[in-house]
Amino acid sequence: MDQKDKAAGMERRGLFGLGAMLGGAAALFAPKGAVAQTLGKSKLQVIKERGRLIVGTGSTNPPWHFEGADGKLQGMDIDLARLLAKSLFDDESKVEFVLQGSDARIPSLVTDKVDIVVQWMTVTPGRAQQVEFTIPYYREGVTLLLLARGAKYQNFEALKAAGNAVTIGGMQNVFLTEWVRKALPQAKVDAFESPDATLQALNARRVDAYMADQSAARWLMQQAPGRFVDAGYGWMPNSYASAVKPGDPVWLNWVNTVYKEAMMGVDFDTFAASYKKWFGIELATPKIGYPAEFS
Structure with missing residues (x-):
């Protein structure tokens, strides 16, 4: 072996040694979740061994996640989390909720603080680079909520025909005017600091309609039957999904299986009951026979 070969061999051994030291340091300081994945365990196996599911969610946004009069969490997201726990342990109570703001959803996942986020999370390409949906x-x-009785305008067509005579209220944000004018290009826009303040303005007839998320509008109509009505036009569509930490296809596939069979299969009755309770939507029973999703 000439001097050049000897030098190359020493360099390789040196790099191998450095790599081993760095690998050892990384393992020493890595969070438990990361160690589990290094050992080849899926999050699914970790959760089963732990004996409970840890879910990131919120507590202030009905009908998705909020505290009832008894102080207990409820809502569509909470129902889904309990369905996951029931599917894991045959016990829907084996779930621990970590309450967090919307800005903590991704950080809590990537740091293994939670196993899954079930918190009305809108699917976007940017977020999909950080989590798996x-x-x-x-x-x-979004839709327009109207007073059911005594309102100047009774539906979307009437609002649109009225042009700039119409005032639409909504919660203050930088996109409010842009969103309203996608549907009503000539409408005046009045911004309020909260959904409650906007609703009060509608009740007092200071605005002609309240631009709200369709789920929130459905919830309000459920809570006050006969008082409010949907104007009959929705726009700005977006999808809500749960999110998991990237890199664990076993866990993601299992959650997807539970959700799909809730929407199409064995747990449809449970899923349909939640839709009825929180949104007032009667879901049609999936057709028997060839799977509709492949037709």
Whole structure:
């Protein structure tokens, strides 16, 4: 072996040694979730061994996740989380909820603080670079909420025909005017600091309609039957899905299986009951025979 070969061999051994040291340091300081994945365990196996599911969610946004009069969490997201726990342990109570703001959804996943986020999370290409989304469980959008009785305008066509005579209220954000004018190009726009303030303005007839998420509008109509009505036009569609940490196809596939069979199969009755309770939507029973998703 000449001097050049000897030098190359020493360099390889040196790099191997450095790699081993760095690998050892990384293993020492890595979070438990990362160690589990290094050992080849899926999150699914980790959760089963732990004996409970840890879910990131919120507590202030009905009908998705909020505290009832008894102080307990409820809502569509909470129902889905309990369905996952029931499917894991045959016990829907074996779930621990980590309450967090919307800005904590991705950080809590990538740091292994939670196993899954079930928190009305809109699917976007940007977020999909940081997390892996499940199949969607709701198609959201915005709509116009009207007073059912005594309102100047009774539906979307009347609002549009009125042009700049119409005032639309909504929660203050940088996109409010842009979103309203996608549907009503000539409408005036009035911004409020909260959904409650916007609703009060509608009740007092200071605005002609309230631009709200369709799910929120459905919830309000459920809570006050006969008081409010949907104007009959929805726009700005987006999909809600749960999210998991990237790199674990076993866990993602399992969650997707539970969600799909809730929407199409063995747990349809449970899923349909939640849709009826929170949105007032009667889901049609999936047809028997050839799977509709492949037709």
